[in-house]
Amino acid sequence: MSHTDLNQDLADFISQSPTPFHATATLRSRLLDAGYQALDERADWQLESGGKYLVTRNDSSLIAFQMGGADSLQRGIRLVGAHTDSPCLKVKPQPELNQQGMWQLGVEVYGGALLAPWFDRDLSLAGRVSFRTAEGRIASRLINFKRPIAIIPSLAIHLNRGVNDGLPINPQTDLPPLLAHSLDPARDLRALLSEQLQREHADCANLDILDYELSFYDTQPPATIGLDNDFFSAARLDNLLSCHVGLTALLSAESEQACLLVCTDHEEIGSSSSCGADGPFLEDVLSRIVPDAAQRVQVLQRSLLVSADNAHAVHPNYAAKHDDNHGPKLNAGPVIKINSNQRYATNSETAAFFRSLCEAANIPVQSFVVRSDMGCGSTIGPITASRLGVRTVDIGAPTFAMHSIRELAGSRDPGYLTSVLRHFYNCAQLI
Incomplete structure (x- = not known):
């Protein structure tokens, strides 16, 4: 090869x-x-x-x-x-945040991640979801939204003049990704996961979502780059x-x-x-x-x-x-x-x-x-x-x-x- x-x-x-x-x-x-x-x-x-x-x-x-x-x-x-x-950003167990008319998910930093590169990226969500079936059995399936569904926007430099001097990133307050406008009735992550599971798995109807392990990830695909194709980026x-x-x-x-x-x-x-x-x-x-x-x-x-x-x-x-x-x-x-x-x-x-x-x-x-x-x-x-x-x-x-x-x-x-x-x-x- x-x-x-x-x-x-x-x-x-x-x-x-x-x-x-x-x-x-x-x-x-x-x-x-x-x-x-x-x-x-x-x-x-x-x-x-x-x-x-x-x-x-x-x-x-x-x-x-x-x-x-x-x-x-x-x-x-x-x-x-x-x-x-x-290293990645993992979704918390009760993550829903409704702030300033926006729907966000609280995240926990997994591993020793470089945090600054996570801003302004097209993010998707994937992981494992555990649920109770209509027959009462507990099962799990993998899930992957694939398309960009979230982003962590940077604060404009006009409002953060010292950002290039190395201001710290607060994982609790600075990293929750933005997914949508807040709507009435309120959005529900478990309902969103149930819908996605049904799209990906034909046998996943009428589920009771019990728990999950979900991570955000960058949707930009890997690429061979450089004037002479010297580098592999991913x-x-x-x-x-x-x-x-x-x-x-x-x-x-x-x-x-x-x-x-x-x-x-x-x-x-x-x-x-x-x-x-x-x-x-x-x-x-x-x-x-x-x-x-x-x-x-x-x-x-x-x-x-x-x-x-x-x-x-x-x-x-x-x-x-x-x-x-x-x-x-x-x-x-x-x-x-x-x-x-x-x-x-x-x-x-x-x-x-x-x-x-x-x-x-x-x-x-x-x-x-x-x-x-x-x-x-x-x-x-x-x-x-x-x-x-x-x-x-x-x-x-x-x-x-x-x-x-x-x-x-x-x-x-x-x-x-x-x-x-x-x-x-x-x-x-x-x-």
């Missing part, structure tokens, strides 16, 4: 995945189309040599794995990890880019290898949930792949996890925010992320292994270390390594504007990272 075709497929994947629920559904659909079998955690599993399987939890996290040949587990599992969530590159790359690589893995892709929710808020990386999801699945505890330890000690999450590219306008010797650049290959305080799980052995993979794939590779006078973010890498004891390398595609409503990557970097992860899934021997 060419860089152009890969980026178009990535753009389609991102457009289909405005929330972690939708990202998981899109991953699931593509895996099913590729011959993977869906498993239910509540049922017994009959795993077979050569089988390909997937399992989801909370509709927002997914693990896909292929068993490989008869002795593949003894050679170790090739694991790739990413996360399905991104929402949620952190971390749907890695989810897509992991999926694409997995689908080209040789059938004899034992391979696994884990895409978990809640990374942006610490991963501590039943479906997050700091929860038991991956351990539960691995315990069913390798039921014997002693053998499972042996398998994991022969395995390796590539934790794929975006890296900070050196911004030409803010180059001083980087260590002079560790400023990754766009379109210069994947980045090995290193931190001596274990905010990243990379060590010299796993970094050396990843460098050798890049060399084998004829792909350039870079390193990132945060400035010594700045704090460092983290990933699912240290969390998973500490829970499983598996050797781990933290890597990612270099990007600008991480945690903005719209982020920027190099147009060649998704292809570079895909090539390396294909080599990883297909490599004959791990370290």
